[in-house]
Amino acid sequence: xxxxxxxxxxxxxxxxxxxxxxxxxxxxxxxxxxxxxxxxxxxxxxxxxxxxxxxxxxxxxxxxxxxxxxxxxxxxxxxxxxxxxxxxxxxxxxxxxxxxxxxxxxxxxxxxxx
Amino acid sequence: xxxxxxxxxxxxxxxxxxxxxxxxxxxxxxxxxxxxxxxxxxxxxxxxxxxxxxxxxxxxxxxxxxxxxxxxxxxxxxxxxxxxxxxxxxxxxxxxxxxxxxxxxxxxxxxxxxxxxx
Numbered sequence: 286x287x288x289x290x291x292x293x294x295x296x297x298x299x300x301x302x303x304x305x306x307x308x309x310x311x312x313x314x315x316x317x318x319x320x321x322x323x324x325x326x327x328x329x330x331x332x333x334x335x336x337x338x339x340x341x342x343x344x345x346x347x348x349x350x351x352x353x354x355x356x357x358x359x360x361x362x363x364x365x366x367x368x369x370x371x372x373x374x375x376x377x378x379x380x381x382x383x384x385x386x387x388x389x390x391x392x393x394x395x396x397x398x399x
Numbered sequence: 400x401x402x403x404x405x406x407x408x409x410x411x412x413x414x415x416x417x418x419x420x421x422x423x424x425x426x427x428x429x430x431x432x433x434x435x436x437x438x439x440x441x442x443x444x445x446x447x448x449x450x451x452x453x454x455x456x457x458x459x460x461x462x463x464x465x466x467x468x469x470x471x472x473x474x475x476x477x478x479x480x481x482x483x484x485x486x487x488x489x490x491x492x493x494x495x496x497x498x499x500x501x502x503x504x505x506x507x508x509x510x511x512x513x514x515x516x517x
Contacts, residue, residue, distance in 0.1 A: 317504050328490050328508035329442060374442060380504065385494070386432065386444040386455050387506060
């Protein structure tokens, strides 16, 4: 019940394309959903995050869509660039004081071709 | 911009040896975490630490693991007797006090320590 399922495992798009990465969760207690970007040899870095009281959040070229009833959320990258090539992890946590351990999805390796 | 730092970047050890991984969280943060990532796999939560005590730990964090904040800046993860399966990238993360004005839920990750157990 703590799992976050992420798909696809890998994704190749052309420059300017709109890759979409999907995540699903079971635990309805989750109430914070961040996306992290990780480059090889580096730690994960927060890209964008959403709480379940909104259905969409946009920051620059990155958009999260959230469907609370379906317990799914997704990341869209508009006008993707080769520099976006990285591994993307969705995550979820419970905003209980002192906890908020992140449960990560399995990751999506994105390659944006020039 | 403040960042989480970790040392060493790479640690090689023999099976059965003790290792200590070190982290310096962002200075005004109060919540600290350790995660690990086995090569090619997802990031897994190990332990969270607040107010000088463990607030949550996963099933991975067994008696071989311990955490400590020995002074006002460092946060350490000790593995008492390393096993081959402990080989992974270990990430430290920190988060500010969530009740502070303008505080966020963001966990900031360090660059990681690659632990290789031979």
